[in-house]
Amino acid sequence: MMGKIVWNKAFSVESKYLDKQHKQLIEIVNSFNQALDGGERATMAFEVLNRLVRYAEQHFRDEEKILQMVQYPADQFQAHVREHEKLTEDIYRHCENWSSVGEESLPGIGQFLKDWLVNHILNTDMQYCKYTRNFDDSFMSVT
Numbered sequence: 001m002m003g004k005i006v007w008n009k010a011f012s013v014e015s016k017y018l019d020k021q022h023k024q025l026i027e028i029v030n031s032f033n034q035a036l037d038g039g040e041r042a043t044m045a046f047e048v049l050n051r052l053v054r055y056a057e058q059h060f061r062d063e064e065k066i067l068q069m070v071q072y073p074a075d076q077f078q079a080h081v082r083e084h085e086k087l088t089e090d091i092y093r094h095c096e097n098w099s100s101v102g103e104e105s106l107p108g109i110g111q112f113l114k115d116w117l118v119n120h121i122l123n124t125d126m127q128y129c130k131y132t133r134n135f136d137d138s139f140m141s142v143t
């Protein structure tokens, strides 16, 4: 049983919209790890991982759009986008591993997702706070 990620103020990137999306991502990653403790774990984990890929795609698009609107410096922006792309590639790589190795690869995937999300928010996302802080994102609607 893996510990849940619990959102707290340290995770805030000072954007209501992006904080909400991050909370949703945390919830999905927690669901993935919870699914591993259940009976139908492979089916459940597969559904949750699909949901995660779709939601992460939406979130990355929104986050990148906001970063462009706040004129986040180009080099930092590029590095950030690269991290988003890398995650997507890594998830697909883990999925391939899952289909060849089987269910025993699932806890490793769960751990990877958890570490990635926490590190990305606390280290990479946190760097854009001073740009998003004064940006009014209320015109964007959270899905």
Ligand SMILES: [Fe+2]
Pocket (backbone or CB within 6 Å): 063, 080, 084, 120, 124, 125
């Ligand atoms: Fe990000």
